[in-house]
Amino acid sequence: MHFFLLGVSHRTAPVDLRERLDFSSRDLGAAVQSVTSRPSMTESVVLSTCNRSEIYVASSDPARARDELVSFLSGYHHVPAHVFQPHVFALEDSAAVAHLFRVAAGLDSLVVGEPQILGQVKDAFQSAADQHCVGPVLRHVFRWSFGVGKRVRTETALGEGAVSVSFAAVSLARKIFGNLQGRRVLVVGAGEISTLTAQHLRSQGVGAIVIASRTYAHAEALAADAGGVAVPWEGMLHELSSADIVVTATGSPRPIITRAQLEAAQAHRRGSPLFIIDVAVPRDVEASVGDIEQVFLYNVDDLQSIVQENLSRRAAEVERAESIVNEEVARFMAWRRSRGAVPTVVALRQRFETIRKSELQRLDGKLGPLTPDARARVDEVTRLIVEKLLVEPTEQLKALPDEETQAAYTEAVARLFRLHEHDADQTAPASPEPTPERPRDR
Amino acid sequence: MNAFPLFLYVIAGITYATHFARRNPSIGRAATTALLVGALVHTFVIGMQTMEVRHVPFANPSRAVSTFVWLLTLSYLYLELTTDERAMGVFILPVVVCLQIIPALFPGMEYADPVLDSPWFGLHVASLLFAYASFALAGVLGITYMLQFKEIKKKHLGYFYTRLPSLQVLDVMNSRAVTIGWLFLTLGVIVGAVWTMQARPLAPADPNLRAMALDDPKIFVAMLTWAIYSFAVVARRTLGWTGRRAAWLSALGFAFAMLNFLPIKYFVTTSHTFY
16 A cells, blocks of 8 residues: 655645645545545545645555546646646655655745644644544554654754744744733734734733724724724823833834833833834834833834844754654654564464464374363463564564565565465465555454 | 762753753753752751751851752752743752852861750741842842843844743742742841840850841841842832843842852851851
8 A cells, every 4th residue: 555645835836726726624524535435545635725735645556546636636626637737746655755744844834844734734634534534554644744743843943933023023022021911012003014913912812902093093993903992193102101012003204102202101110011013114113212121122124134033043954854854754664664564474473373283282182191280381382482483583574674675575484484375365465565554353 | 978969960950051052851851850869869968967966957157058059959949840941940050069069078067056056046047048049049030031131122032032931931030039038038137136135145255146246247248138139129119120120139139148158158257157
């Protein structure tokens, strides 16, 4: 059984094509069922985010699976195959495993190291599992990929540091205030970045968002959008003395918050810190405000340079993350191979056990005078001898370095011990393919 | 005997530093384990010495330092286990290790002066040692606050920014440590004064007791320390001296406390020499 993957991602396809091939999560269940119903595929997981649409399957015939998946995509999305075929990539076995691990680790993301992707991989797996479209092949490789994603996140700094201006502002706020719950945010002027920042702050659980704009209607509109309260423009300075975080984004040509005004407000603040995010150009807050004790002033350029620093720091971590992924791919493939040896090992054990039993039976007459206790001991001793004889070959078969060698060895073992003839009723043990998850219900 | 805990503290210190640099959670757990083992061994050492002289060993300066280190380690472990924040270990352990070198090199003998045979004296020293342990924590919290404050204020988010807890958390912990330390310092000073009053009529010729006055260097610096921390406690609540100013005050106060605890104790004092 092969692990096979076909899809499009931000690396291979433009956004308009990705949009046309997008599976919204509501359709995922139907999609995986439809894929699994095709003859060449037994398991499937569909991973669909704004940067990728990928279908992972377990298939006995990858070439056929490829054709069937292309026709499935074409039929499901009503897009002619020739439109998307040049943008499709397909991988199998270790290459597909490596791709999944890289995706889960955030290495294949548009913004390297972004944290959401691991959750999306987990959700994709879960919704396929809910439809009973996941079997042993996908279950093992996906579960392993969750571990890889977690390992990369804890052992490298790949996901660290905000990489957008509004997230940089929020993470700074968290570094100053710790928990943002119960904090009071004042937004001055309505703009795109201030709206975005207010929304991020809201999702961090800030206590209240107060919005002031020269045009009261604008303040009200943003208040409705970000879940805050609008206050009249004249009330803005008063709000300064009770706010913890201030976001300014007006189009004013002159500063609207001066050092003198803030120093007056500080008198009422009892030394509690104030974080001012000035995203307006030209700036809304006098630069010297940043010199006031317990006031932290960041303008849009400051935040931008933090983002740049974080991006370059992430890039430096990519190499370490890649080596973790490579190491895990090697470990996973070795584990899969060791599972591939299992049928041969089982057949070998059965063969030895049969011989042991039949010899004991043959000697039954000669053992006649023995007490039941002594008989049990004979049984135990012979069993232990067989066990000891088999330990080393079992370990060696499981630890073979690649599939070709493994096929040769299992074939040799099968011939030496005539496993084919004796176990004709059982699954062929010396299959050249790794068959890690073949059910063995004996 | 104090060399055993010292050795374990050195190991814990190295492990905390590695954890701080690499930020690997399992190294962090190893550091905590090493420190816990060190504290346990230290507890055993102090227990042995207590059994030997029938009271907690703190009349001899070396042994008092050892007891102080022990209290500091326990206070830090309490802080770490309740906040699940290991970043401060790398700052505390150097203090612990440096101070523990003293009792490890100069074991000292606990001299059983009959004048000291009073519960008041025990309470006096125990309160002050605990106050100093709190101030040590507060001082380290203050230094780390200033390091991070500087990075955020200057907009160079670097090494400490990614490793230390938030400013708010550091400030709150600092405030608690200073307040608790101040309470025990006050208690220790009052109990000390009461004890001197009681002891004087019993041993009128004792030079130690006669030297106990405000012009004694140790008592003078102790009062100065008390004044600094009293100001820190009051200024936080009335003048809004939080954050960097409070951090600075707690570092200054700790410098004075240590000055009193080590050089003055060893070289210049005329009172408090019970060995």
